[in-house]
Amino acid sequence: MANTSRKRRRRKDARPEEIVRAAFQEMSEKGIARSTLGSIAARAGISRTTVYLYFPTKQDVFKAVVRETVERTIDEAAVIVGTPTGSFAELFRRVIDTVYERLVEGEASVVLKALVAEGSEQAELVAFYHAEILSKGRATIEQLIAFGLRSGELDERAGDLDPRLLVSPAIFAAIWGLVFERVEPLDLKRFRQNHVDVMLHGLLRAGTSREQP
Amino acid sequence: MANTSRKRRRRKDARPEEIVRAAFQEMSEKGIARSTLGSIAARAGISRTTVYLYFPTKQDVFKAVVRETVERTIDEAAVIVGTPTGSFAELFRRVIDTVYERLVEGEASVVLKALVAEGSEQAELVAFYHAEILSKGRATIEQLIAFGLRSGELDERAGDLDPRLLVSPAIFAAIWGLVFERVEPLDLKRFRQNHVDVMLHGLLRAGTSREQP
Amino acid sequence: MANTSRKRRRRKDARPEEIVRAAFQEMSEKGIARSTLGSIAARAGISRTTVYLYFPTKQDVFKAVVRETVERTIDEAAVIVGTPTGSFAELFRRVIDTVYERLVEGEASVVLKALVAEGSEQAELVAFYHAEILSKGRATIEQLIAFGLRSGELDERAGDLDPRLLVSPAIFAAIWGLVFERVEPLDLKRFRQNHVDVMLHGLLRAGTSREQP
Amino acid sequence: MANTSRKRRRRKDARPEEIVRAAFQEMSEKGIARSTLGSIAARAGISRTTVYLYFPTKQDVFKAVVRETVERTIDEAAVIVGTPTGSFAELFRRVIDTVYERLVEGEASVVLKALVAEGSEQAELVAFYHAEILSKGRATIEQLIAFGLRSGELDERAGDLDPRLLVSPAIFAAIWGLVFERVEPLDLKRFRQNHVDVMLHGLLRAGTSREQP
DNA sequence: TATGAATGAGTGTTCATTCAT
DNA sequence: TATGAATGAACACTCATTCAT
Numbered sequence A, B, C, D: 001m002a003n004t005s006r007k008r009r010r011r012k013d014a015r016p017e018e019i020v021r022a023a024f025q026e027m028s029e030k031g032i033a034r035s036t037l038g039s040i041a042a043r044a045g046i047s048r049t050t051v052y053l054y055f056p057t058k059q060d061v062f063k064a065v066v067r068e069t070v071e072r073t074i075d076e077a078a079v080i081v082g083t084p085t086g087s088f089a090e091l092f093r094r095v096i097d098t099v100y101e102r103l104v105e106g107e108a109s110v111v112l113k114a115l116v117a118e119g120s121e122q123a124e125l126v127a128f129y130h131a132e133i134l135s136k137g138r139a140t141i142e143q144l145i146a147f148g149l150r151s152g153e154l155d156e157r158a159g160d161l162d163p164r165l166l167v168s169p170a171i172f173a174a175i176w177g178l179v180f181e182r183v184e185p186l187d188l189k190r191f192r193q194n195h196v197d198v199m200l201h202g203l204l205r206a207g208t209s210r211e212q213p
Numbered sequence E: 001t002a003t004g005a006a007t008g009a010g011t012g013t014t015c016a017t018t019c020a021t
Numbered sequence F: 001t002a003t004g005a006a007t008g009a010a011c012a013c014t015c016a017t018t019c020a021t
Helices: A004-009 A014-034 A037-044 A048-054 A058-076 A088-104 A108-121 A123-151 A156-160 A163-179 A188-201 B006-030 B037-044 B048-054 B058-082 B088-104 B108-121 B123-151 B156-160 B164-179 B188-201 C004-009 C014-034 C037-044 C048-054 C058-076 C088-104 C108-121 C123-151 C156-160 C163-179 C188-201 D006-030 D037-044 D048-054 D058-082 D088-104 D108-121 D123-151 D156-160 D164-179 D188-201
Strands: none
Touching: A014 A037, A014 A048, A014 A058, A014 A108, A014 B108, A037 A048, A037 A058, A058 A108, A058 A123, A088 A108, A088 A123, A088 A163, A088 A188, A108 A123, A108 A163, A108 B108, A108 B164, A123 A156, A123 A163, A156 B188, A163 A188, A163 B108, A163 B164, A163 B188, A188 B156, A188 B164, A188 B188, B006 B037, B006 B048, B006 B058, B006 B108, B037 B048, B037 B058, B058 B108, B058 B123, B088 B108, B088 B123, B088 B164, B088 B188, B108 B123, B108 B164, B123 B156, B123 B164, B164 B188, C014 C037, C014 C048, C014 C058, C014 C108, C014 D108, C037 C048, C037 C058, C058 C108, C058 C123, C088 C108, C088 C123, C088 C163, C088 C188, C108 C123, C108 C163, C108 D108, C108 D164, C123 C156, C123 C163, C156 D188, C163 C188, C163 D108, C163 D164, C163 D188, C188 D156, C188 D164, C188 D188, D006 D037, D006 D048, D006 D058, D006 D108, D037 D048, D037 D058, D058 D108, D058 D123, D088 D108, D088 D123, D088 D164, D088 D188, D108 D123, D108 D164, D123 D156, D123 D164, D164 D188
16 A cells, blocks of 8 residues: 555645545446536536636546546555465465456446547557556566466466466456446356356366377 | 349348447457447448447347357357266367367457457446356356366366366467567467466476475 | 319329328328328338428428418308398308318318427418418408398497407317317317307397497 | 626527527527527627527527516506406406407417417427416316306306316417408407407396296 | 439537636 | 637438439
8 A cells, every 4th residue: 555656646736636546436327428527517416618728638537537537556466476475376366356346346337448448549649558557567467477387287388378378367357347247247256256267277188188289 | 022132132131130230340440439329331332320220229239249259159168068978178178278269269258348448338238248158157167167077077076166277378369469469469379378288287396296275 | 062172182193192192191190290101101101202202391291281282271161241131240250160160170170280289390381371261251250240230130339349259269179179079078069059149149138228339 | 707708698588588589589480390590690790609508408498488478467456466466357457458458469478379370290399388378277267267156247057167168269369360460450459359358247138037947 | 194213401519628817 | 737619520310303114
């Protein structure tokens, strides 16, 4: 809970942050396109035009939303692998847990959706999000794999893995929750458990011989 | 009815398809909300109001887009499991291959993205997509698992799996391709290979004992 | 029941009459403005464009509606005063009865409303309606008054009466029925009775001396 | 709130009235349906969208027109009966005079015409008009009759009268003036005089015995 | 005669943005 | 700093009407 950066930003100027907070809530309910400046302003308790004192454009408001959300997520996300303890399996489970907690269940999932939604016109935001979140996540996973290889728990073929594969079900779950939750809900706890189990042990009955491709 | 002009008739029949094709292209570039009936009509080379001769509403146009684009996709995958041949592993690989070909690399990924992006504003479309596509896909995967259990290749614990887990990396890849491709490309062939390998055999070195949670 | 003119028109060409009938029904339900050629055509069981074979314009359709309805009304309206029998009071009651039957409860009320509605842009129709219906009605009332004066039942001051006054409550009732019926219904029978009673005897208690203006 | 610019504030307060005035004029020329927000705005010298700052919907504009135009009308008539002076005949004449001045000759006739014309498409407006205007008018007439009964000037049978009958010629005159004026004008002064005379004393010569129905 | 195809002009409404105060 | 007033551009949708067959 490194609340230094948060404190730093606070109190310097409360208004922009209130606007961003309101915009985040609107975004999480209606998406970017359907969030109107009017509704954001109303939620922030200010006039619609006052928003323009702090942000030149609606897009810029949402840029700030992404930025702040990402920063908060990063700040709070301790680097787990830095000081590895226990088995690879334990470590893996812990990393995946963190991903679910932060990216899937947390605020960042809203941002992820927004990026998917309007990413094509928000290249700048996409790049920022990638640099701040995804690349760090990737590094974490790569460290994790390296650890497993060193410890001998992982087959040497794991070195060829695309690190994104290991978290991809989590991202899927985040997306699912945002879009299809109402129509066919997903039991996150069970899904996470499945995720880890299958990733670690595979689907095939223990003892089944490996394919030789 | 008999002497209706061929040319005219041909046109009449072709129109909806042309409109749907134009709408698909617009959607892939701008999403649903930002696709206007005007731009769709222009792309189809007709007047804006002509669209209303074939579709009562903008939503219905995109409903048709979703339906036409994705229906064939799933049907094919379903066929595969219908007449299972070979081992579970082979079957699994074949289903996943189909999913990648259709959902990830094919046109359907565009639809998927649009729904992820604007699903909250298009609840009806989401419900439709779920009913037509996801539920069928889910059934296919469930059949696949059942087959594996029957053949003895799958551990009995596979019966508890959320079927969505098995395809989740593919969905992830589809989203990634649409959003982050430019910033960090994804080697689809390798990713798919990883996907199948890890799902089938797990990450842990063969012989490593299963966790007892 | 002079059905000569009706027969004359019939069978010569059934289509236009079917269209006019459909238009009349639409008009009585939705008024002229909200009656679309599409709904009229649908009701007549023909294509929208077929209407144009018989009527150059939507307005012309409704001109025909007014014409036909008025003609029917006139044809069937026997001239009561022509051969007067009984007292003025009896005659008056009979004339008023006819007005209620034809203009208030009959089809013509629909036309009346339409004229009120779009009369300002349908000067031609208004003039036609006046010439065919109102002027004849006026003549009838004037004959009635003359009869009453001759018979000595009417005060000589009745010669100064605007004949329209005598039927004005009936017209009011027609309008009321068309507009406010749902919100505060009007008991036509009672209203008609009141109408005749008050017109004949006035509101004041019998024996009250007349004002001297 | 204190230092809000006077000019600006004045404007803000004046706008709705200006819009309503413009709408009234449009309505009197083209009716409700054919009055577009564009033409109303143009007449008021503002942009089409500015209307939406003051009225959420086109219907609300016309609701305001109806309210503003007719409210004063009835109130005044009600005041008259509130403090009755003189004979019933005098009072009746005064109420009827007010109705002619306000409803027939004044602005309110335009509203009445619009409702008659387009009432079926404007059910809400009709209900509103009834609640605000007609029910009050009815109450006024009923008070008037009650007064006449108390004072002994009215025959006890007047208690059975539909109150609407007493003003119905005035409404007729209003409609006539709007629709048939050009084709056969109506001398309002004379018609009003006739109205009151006949209503009070009836058509039949004094001394003629009442009918026994 | 009859119709299906097509469209242009127009309608109410939304919303990001500008401007004067 | 803060805001209320005002607007232009856009959008989905309707409908009378024209045209080719």
